[in-house]
Amino acid sequence: MLLSDVVTTSAAVAATRSRLAKVRALAGLIAQAGPGEIEPAVAFLSGAPRQGRTGTGYRTLWDLKISPAAEPSLTVEQTDGVLEELSTTGGKGSAQRRVELLTGLFGAATAAEQEFLIRLLTGELRQGALEGVMLDAIAAAAEVPAEPVRRAFMLSGRLPVTAVAALSGGEAALGEFRLEVGRPVRPMLASPAPSLPEALTELGSCAVEYKMDGARIQVHKQGDSVRIFTRTLREITKSVPELVELVRGLPCGSVVLDGETLALTDDGKPRPFQETMSRFGATSERELLLRPYFFDCLHLDGVDLLDTSLGERHAALLKAVGEHVIPGAVAPSADEAERILADSLEAGHEGVMVKALDSVYAAGRRGKAWQKVKPEHTLDLVVLAAEWGHGRRTGYLSNLHLGARDPDGGPPIMVGKTFKGMTDELLAWQTQELQRIESHRDSWVVFVRPEFVVEIELDGAQVSPRYPGGVALRFARVLRYRPDKDPAEADTIDAVRALLPGKGAADAPEKHN
Ligand SMILES: Nc1ncnc2c1ncn2[C@@H]1O[C@H](COP(=O)(O)OP(=O)(O)OP(=O)(O)O)[C@@H](O)[C@H]1O
Known part of the structure; x- marks a missing residue:
């Protein structure tokens, strides 16, 4: 398969807003890939090479200025081979070899392929938002149902490996993926609840727990070996030795735990999320x-618990972690649940989570089995650009352009701007960091690659003919950046539209509270 086939498909996917057309284009290409081509082709189409970051700066690539080939000839496998070598070439004298490799690759690429490669290698093509579309495309190409593909992806965390299994061994191969201690799975997520009583009524028998304002962690312990991952499955074991130490001392041989971590002030209040x-x-x-x-506990001493009920997982959790369980209660009365919510807010946390006791762990899903109850209205949006400030803010990037996610995998859709809620420290930080991910600028605005998610507090939304989604934020202010979230997890344009007057909060297909 030629790299140019991938480039053409990638462009076709970007050019259409129709989810079906995107799925068809991707599936068509994946179905044509030979056994050795599936993995790299799916990786390229998702904008994330199999090798991860190859350590090549944008400037190095740009400075090469190599004249492009007239005709496409590079294959997907050749390209993957060069990336493989780039990722393993390090140490003394490697700079020269890397330049040679890149010169060779770029010299064989057409202008369109060169542009694609630059965007691929700099991470600009990374399209988390395409994930759902890609899963459907893999299912269509392999002629298998979507559910086993989704599950295999949740357990492996990797689209290319999932595609290989689907196309080479169908449902049977997909069914081989298991929870593996040491390999993170995508965390289960929650939906917003209109109120605590409604959540309790809808879920019946449930657990009610503090919703703490920390950061999600997933902990894997096998004997003395402990690994800790973030919500986006990034490993942070080395940064958190005190957690590693604590987990190593837990009274079990192997365990996979889901939880929240934070630091407390001397008087027991949560310290800021940042x-x-x-x-x-x-x-x-x-x-x-x-x-x-x-x-939550997903595995304990050789037993996988993903498909058992929360009630059973909770019993395992208590056995494994004892006092380190989050505050809350199993099957509380309505009054007790209200008290847990009041205590949580009083202690400085966000609210409560209400979870159905008969539900299984739906990795990677934002379902109704977990519902969050919290008083504030916030949206997680993607930073698209920032304007230079004036007056006191001269020299700082201030007014942020904010985008909501397109649920069909297109680029974020602008829904408003804000310069409110920022401390001087945050302004200085964003002035530096936004220029680091700059894509281009004019005299007033620095445009950036859609990589940063920011949590915005707002009063609601209003119809707006000026913005492309027909909707604009009302009185938006910055609460904080969310480095633990990818743009693929930002709120959708539908969540913003659900805030329009006359739309009930329950219409929101995704969280917005
Ligand atoms: N008891 C709890 N159970 C589950 N998640 C909890 C709990 N306490 C805090 N959390 C945090 O809440 C998050 C789940 O809420 P949600 O699915 O809405 O994610 P989110 O988009 O980060 O939410 P938000 O933006 O409201 O913090 C988890 O990722 C976790 O970090």
Whole structure:
């Protein structure tokens, strides 16, 4: 298969807003791929090479300025081979070899392929938003139902490997994927509940727990070996030695736990979310001690629990973590549940989670089995650009352009701007970081690649003929950046539209509260 086939398909997918057309285009190409081509082709189409980051800066690629080939000849396998070598070439004298490899690759590429490769290698093509579309395309190409494809992806976390299994061994091969201690699965997510009583009524027998304002962690322990992952499945084991130590001491041989971590002030209130997140960086100061609050157990001592009920998982959780369980109660009365909510807010947390006791762990899904109850209205939106400030803010990037996710995998749709709610520290940080992901600029605005998610508090939405989605935010202000979220997890344009006057909150297909 030629790389140009992938480039053409990628362009066709980007050019249409129709989900069906995207699925057809992707499935058509995947079905044509030979056994060795499926993995790299799916990786390229999702904008994420199999090798991860190849350590090649944008400038290096740009500076090469190599004249393009007139005709396409590069194959998918050749391209993948070069990326493989790039990712394994390091140490002394490697700079020269890397330039040789890139020169060879770019010299064999047409202008369109060169542009595609630059965007692929710089991460600009990474299209988390395409994930759902790609899963449907893999199912269509392999002629299998969508559900086993989805499940295999949730357990493997990798689209290319899922595609290979689907196309080479069908449903049977997809069914081989199991929870593996040490390999993270995508976390289960929650839907917004209109109110606590409604959530209790809808779910029947349930657990009610604090919704703590920390960061999600997934912990894998096998004997003395402990690995810890974030919500986006990034490994942070080395940054959180105190959590590793604590988990190593738990009274079990092997366990997979889901939970929240945060640091507390001296008087027991949660410290700001930003401080917890900063601990996940490689070089962070370790002054704040993080504590874990576990709320789920996916595996205990050789037994997988993904498909058992929350009631059973909760029993396993208590056995494994004892006092480190999140505050809450199993099957509380309505009054007790109200008290848990009041206590949680009083203690400085966000609200409560209400979870059906008979539900299984739906990895990677935002379902109704987990519902969150919290008083504030917020949206997680993608930063598209920022305008230079004036007055006190001269020299700083200030007014943010905000985009909502297109549920069909297109680029984010602009829904408003805000310069409110930012501290001087945040302004300085965003001025630097946004220029790092700049795509282009004019005299007033710096446009960026859609990589940052920011949590916005707002009063609602209004109809707007000026914005492309026909809807604009009302009184938006920045609460915080969400480095733990990918743009693929931002709120959708439908969630923004659901805030229009006359639309009940329950119309929102995704979270918005
Ligand atoms: N008891 C709990 N059970 C499950 N998740 C919890 C709990 N307490 C806090 N959380 C956090 O809440 C998140 C689940 O809510 P949701 O699915 O809406 O994710 P979210 O989009 O990050 O939510 P939000 O933006 O409202 O924090 C989890 O990812 C986790 O980090």
